[in-house]
Amino acid sequence: MKATDIKSCYIGPEISPEQFVPEHFFLFIAKGTIHGYDGDKYQSLRSGEYCLVRKNRLARYNKERENGEFEKVVIIFDEPFLKAFQEKHALTSSEFLPTNAFFPLKKNELVPNFIRSLMPYYNGAGKLDETFADIKREELLLILLRNQPELANLFFDYGTPEKINLEAFMNRNYKFNVSTERFAYLTGRSLSSFKRDFKQVFQETPSRWLQQRRLREAHFLLDKKNKRPSEIYLDLGFEDLSHFSFAFKKTYGMSPTELYGKYENS
Structure with missing residues (x-):
């Protein structure tokens, strides 16, 4: 067998x-x-x-x-x-x-x-x-x-995560689609201290920073790497393609498909 x-x-x-x-x-x-x-x-x-x-x-x-x-x-x-x-x-x-x-x-x-x-x-x-x-x-x-x-x-190490560098952790893990509570736990912070420290480091709320950081990466992949929207939205932490497209167009004035098609047809 x-x-x-x-x-x-x-x-x-x-x-x-x-x-x-x-x-x-x-x-x-x-x-x-x-x-x-x-x-x-x-x-x-x-x-x-x-x-x-x-x-x-x-x-x-x-x-x-x-x-x-x-x-x-x-x-x-x-x-x-x-x-x-x-x-x-x-x-x-x-x-x-x-x-x-x-x-x-x-x-x-x-x-x-x-x-x-x-x-x-x-x-x-x-x-x-x-x-x-x-x-x-x-x-x-x-x-x-x-x-x-x-x-x-x-x-047999049963400890919880210790407090770590917030900026380095978030720049490495922003693509993961998990809750703010999870990010707080993994950086060794309570939710309130995580939000406070986040504001001090990034001058932005976690939810807005995460979306904008993911959208910047999406723009780079569409514009410079010629990736299809359907290839990247899940890997960037977006739950569905329609939400990704809506947020992208609101930020950049064109949909991900339009940006991809601009270079595909040129």
């Missing part, structure tokens, strides 16, 4: 589909390709490859199908599970690992064997039998820690 015989499934508690990552999770690509982005680096995973995605990070991905199919296995290591695991195995963490959202894992033949071992417990509806879910999560975590003991520094 091949690893790709397993269909896409999730093990562990449900997490929000938004671009904020609230819990660590293991990601295995069984069929197809994922291209991820965390505001700093791009990460691609192909069939048979895997990585960890770190909590308290911003990340998004685009998937490519393989022969019309895309399959993945996602195993979520939430904080209550990790604390119980740490207590059971008497593990300690040491120095914090400075990494991006996508944390590379060393090759380990036990991992694809583990993926295959899920088949008998898989119910075919995207879920593992709950009776065995924590047992299988514990098995995978033991495999990962045995192969890379330094991962204890990642898994």
